[in-house]
Every structure is written in C-alpha cells, then in structure tokens.
Amino acid sequence: MATITLEKINKVYPNGFHAIHDLDLDIADTEFLVLVGPSGCGKSTALRMVAGLEEITNGEMRIGDRIVNEVEPKDRDIAMVFQNYALYPHMSVYDNIGFALKLAKTPKDETDRRIREAARILELDEQLDRKPAQLSGGQRQRVAMGRAIVRQPAAFLMDEPLSNLDAKLRVQMRAEIASLQRELGVTTVYVTHDQVEAMTMGDRVAVLKDGFLQQVDTPQNLYDRPQNVFVAAFIGSPSMNLFEGTLTLDSSGQGGSLTLGSQAISIPSEILAARPALAAYDGQPLIYGIRPEDMEDASLDSRPDDQCIHGEVSLVEALGAEILVHFGVDAVPVDSGDPDAVVELGDTAVVVGRFNPRSRIRLRDSAKVAVHAERLSFFDSSTRLAIWD
C-alpha cells in the first residue's frame, strides 16, 4: 500500500513541447484516483511518469516516502494493469493467474496462497481447474485481473484498460474494477478520456487540459461546483449548457436578471444573497451555465414566467426514464476549450434539456422551458473561473 505524491511535476519533450505544467497531486493510500481529460491533455503522460515510462523534467515524484524520479519502473513496486489480457487456452485458470509468479521465482506455497486469495476475491474459486474456454467473458476478464492482483503491488496503474472492450463488457468491467479496487484497497491511478467512466469509478477525479490540472475533487463536487468553464462543460453528459450574458441587478440590489440572447431569466434574491460576489458583475458580461436537468417543460413546472425561456425544438430523444430536448435560442454559445467537443459557434445556441418523460414537447414545437435559476453556475468571462462566493 502506498501514497503517491506529485509535486510541481513538469514534462517537457526534447522538441520543446511542454506536456505537463507544475502538476501537484496527493493520492492517498488505498485511493482510486482517475485522471481524465480530452485527447492531448497529458493524462497518459502523467500516468507514465508515475510508472517510470517517461522521464520527469522537473518536480518530485514520491511513492510512499521514497522519491522515485530516478527509480527504474520495475523497482517502483507498481503494476501496469491490462497491458495484455490474453488467456492461454491450455492452461487452467489457476495457472493463468499465477504463472508470472513462477517467473519471479516466488516460493510455491506463497504462490499457491496468493492465487487462491486472488481467486476468492474475484469469485473464481470454483473455476480454478477450468480452462479459459469454459469461462464467461466476464470471468475471463477477472482471470486477467487476477494476474495483476497476485503480484501484490503497492499501486495499480491503469491506462484506458477498457477501451478495447465492447460497450456491454465495458460497463460490466467498470463496476467490477471499482468494486475490486475497494476490496483490495490498493492505491490506483486510472486514466480515461471518458468522463462517465471517471465519475462512476473514482474516489476523486483529476481533470486535466493542455497539461494543466483544472480541478481535483470528488465526482459530485466536480459536477456541482466546477471551478472553471472547462470542467463545467467536460463533466456531465449531456454537457452543461453555457452562454454569455449580462447580469443586471434591480434597483434594490435584491434581485436581478440575466440575458439569454433577446430573452431574460429572472435571478431570485436568494441566489444573489448566497453569492455576494455576483454583485460586482452588475451590468457586466459573464458566462453562466445550466445543467440539462435544471430545466423542465414549463407545462410540468410551476415556476413563474420570468424564469422560463422559449426556443424551437430541433431534436427530441426519448430515453424512457427521461427525454432529451434540444432547442435553439438566439444566445451566444461558449467554447469550453474542449478540443474533442463539437461546438457550433454563431448567434444561435442549441440548448439541451433533460425533461420528465411525461412532457409532450414535439419536434419543431416552440417550447416554453422553466429554468431552475437557483442551480445556475456563473463564471468570470475573462478568467473563466467560477463565481461561487
């Protein structure tokens, strides 16, 4: 078991590309930390520096109490998981799990103990004498996980381990890895580009962009209190709807309104009271965001008209438990800076709302949509940092 500490870590490649900037991370013993971000954000580079596969340009890396900047990968007591999960057809599950220990010349009784313990944790005790062909797809994956477990490393490092699996197995394995990690209590650093994977698996999630750490926090905090525009848009699916608008406080300073193109959303006094910093933005442009679930078909919501907006419906996706309604408003959309996101910049923004399935909104309707204004997120339009206080 071990903590992993990255202190002011930088990675500059020989061609001058600065891949990681002053990365600080404290990963607690037994923690499951997920590194997530769009392509090119530096998440795999960071993981590889922990593994010793990339040299550290400057900064300090510690595993436990030991500085490992110059320590070879094999001496770091970490295991890269799922580099290869091919199973050997003529070997039993027992041998498929434990053969690496034979190469490491681990004593036989110790090997046996570790294999049986791994099999117990993976619920493969009854399958130890079977051959891979007699196992289900999920069981085979667990045998491969057993290979990593028997090595008993201080930490597991996983670089997009599920990316080659089909969607169904990926969801199953996501749950199995998260549950297994908690049972084993081995510090784990997991890289993915998939924010759903990140949110469902990690104790904490570190969001990176362009080599800079944007925010590291619990999944719920990332979702509820994103620290900047990028995190706000990146975390959550569908993404937070982001707009540029102007906040105008009323003469009493108790309430106000926010422009959405030619429309306006009333801002209740409680919000301004809870976030006094917003007062400094009176009459100023800012960026604000509305989560899809913080909107509702106005016919199913009792909010006053001044907290409703209107738009023409361009797409309705019925998902059973909810419907996703896409509608256009004449507001300026915001580019969150996610290189993988598709953003259509112009004078019309497409808004996505997650509505109750009882909504009768149809394609090309002119929809009236209630906005839960108390749930809005605000960001400074210059710094793009959140305004929470």
Add this chain to the structure above:
Amino acid sequence: MRLQLVTTHDPQPDYLDLPLLQPLADWTHSGLVEFPIGVHRHVVRFVESEHGLFALKELPGRLADREFALLRHLAEENLPVVEVLGVISERDSDLDDILITRHLEFSLPFRFLFTRSGISSLRESLVDSIAVLLAQLHLAGFFWGDCSLSNTLFRRDAGALAAWVVDTETGELHDQLTPGQRELDLDIAQMNIFGGLLDLEASGRLPPDIDPVEVVESLTRRYGQLWEELTAEQSVEVAQRHLIDARLARLNELGFDTAEVSITTGGSGPQIQFRPAVVEVGHHVRELERLTGLRMLENQARRMLNDIRSYGAWLAKRDGRDQPEAVVAYRWLNEIFEPAIETIPQELRDRRSPGELFHEILLHRDALQSKLQADVSVQAASADYALESLPSSKRERSLIEGD
C-alpha cells in the same frame, strides 16, 4: 460498407465476394483456411484465393484504423511487419471493422518450431530473432506493448530465424523510447513468451529439454547485449581510433548499418567519446541488393555475399586477374544463383523461399564435397538436393493446420 485498400503491385482477392455482413466468426466461405494463429483477443480468419493467403481480423473501428496506420508506418520504415492491405468498415451497425493483412509467405508460426521434427535447431535462434526484432523496433521509437509468440511470425534465415511483427494493436510510436518504455516492453515480452511456452507445455507439446524460464531470461540477456552494442557510448584513446572501426564492423556483423556516429573530444584530454547515432538493420540485405538486385533476409544475404566473394576469388585465380565487385556479382547471379534455383523443379519451390533454397543448396554442396572429398559445382549440388533432400521437406509457403 466502406473498403479502404492499399494499392499494391500484387493483386488482392475480390473482398465483395466475402460474406462481409456476417460476423467473421460465423463465416462458412469456401475459401476459409484453418491456420495456426495462437492466442489472440479478436477473431482472426484466413482466406485463400488465387492471389494468395490473407488474414482478416475483426476489431473495433478505432483500433482497426490505428493498426492500419501503424502497420503502414512501420513498413515505410523498413521494419519487419506483415503487409497491411486495407480496412473494411461500415459493414453493419453491430459489426466491427475488418483489418486485412497479407499472410507472410514462408513464415513459421512458433508452434511449428516446437512441434515439427527436423527444425529443432531453429529453436535456438528464436530468442535471438525476437531480441533483434525488439531492438529494431525500439531504435525506431516503437513501443510494441504486446510482444508474444502469437504476435510474431518467424522465417527461416540461412539456418537461423528472422522475426516479423504480426499484431500492433497495443503499439505506440514515439520519437524515441525512454529506458522505462523499453524495459516495460521487454518485461511484457518476457511474460507473454513465458506464458506461451507454459501453454505449449500444458498442451504436451513443449520438448522436455526446453526450460521456459531459461528461454525468457536469455531473451533479456540477448536484448541487453545487443542494445549495449548498438547504442552504448564508448570512450577510446585518440591513438586507438581503430577501436571505433572495430565497433562499426561488429555492428555490421550483427546486421546493422551505422548511418551516423556521434564523436566528441574532450577539451584537453586524449579521449574520444563515440556513439552510433543512427543505426539501421539490414546491412547485408542492402549490400546484396546493391550488387545483385536480390532482396533476401539478413543471414541469407550475408551467406550469398560470402559466396559472391568466394566466386570472385575463384574467378581471379582462374583468370589471373581481379574482377570489379559489380562484375563478379553480376556473373555470380547469372552463372551460380539463377541456374541453381532453376534446377529446382517448379513443384518443389513452395517448400522454401528462394533465399533459403540457395542457403540449403550451399549446405548440401558442403556436405557433398565433404563426402566426396572433391569440388562440387553449385548447380550439381542443386540437382542432387532437389532429388535427395527437398522432396522430403514440407511446403512452407503457407503452412496450414495439419501440415
């Protein structure tokens, strides 16, 4: 459906005749051939047509595109990889893409090396061939990530083996690999090869004299020695500059050319720091191709170059004057190599590649000369080899299950 095909000189089958709208595992096409492929994550099947044997692998589109691009890049870098021919995509919403590669002719899957009689001597060079392959890939900045016996094909190379990359799903291309990346790649190779050998053992097909632990430990040793020779900085006295020439000669002997060296001298000291900077495998291959136009494997080429030199010496002795190297090579090609190969009946030529045939003809000649205590011409040796030895060899152009 979308077919993205590489334009090649050699024809490809008409893929549209294949049942592309069915999962590859369910195909019952008459051209399907059972082929020993070892352990793979995805469904791989082989289709034989009048144009040869083709491997089809079903895998998610993103992976197929990536592997297609990687294999093409590695081939452009003259690295030993199977020839990629195309990707079939947009087959059906539920079906993955299909990556098409050409089967490597005269290749020996690793299981044949352990299960067939008569080729046990080749096993000894298995580790060497993988060490050379890994070193080649690492010099080119390629992290394989899944070197295994199943992901490698072997070809006879003048009594040794040359290894080819078959599968690059997990590969990554970098400007340069770090020591950590190389170490991990080697670690993965060790583990995979160990697992592959244990699997053979579990199936009762591993000869008892082979110790899997010893095999993989020797891989690490051989790779380490080779990498040191290829890349290590060497410090020599100014007066001992011949040591640099000796190092370059050793690299040539190992089959590597040094296109660039880095030499630095100290401000005042008598030491020179020397390091091969750009190293490329195929020294003898290129030399033979330059002289004859023949493209062979490294050891085959080395053997032929030796034969060309011997022939040149014989000509010089006979004619009383030296001939230019290019003339000797031209005459060797026309008077020795081609007649020797043409002596082999057409129906036996699928037993060995031309380069290996010639190597075995020379071996046969050596044996005949030793037995008869007299000179034997290559052409006579070839005729005797075709009559006495080759017919008992199995066809290796495309070994299939049951061969």
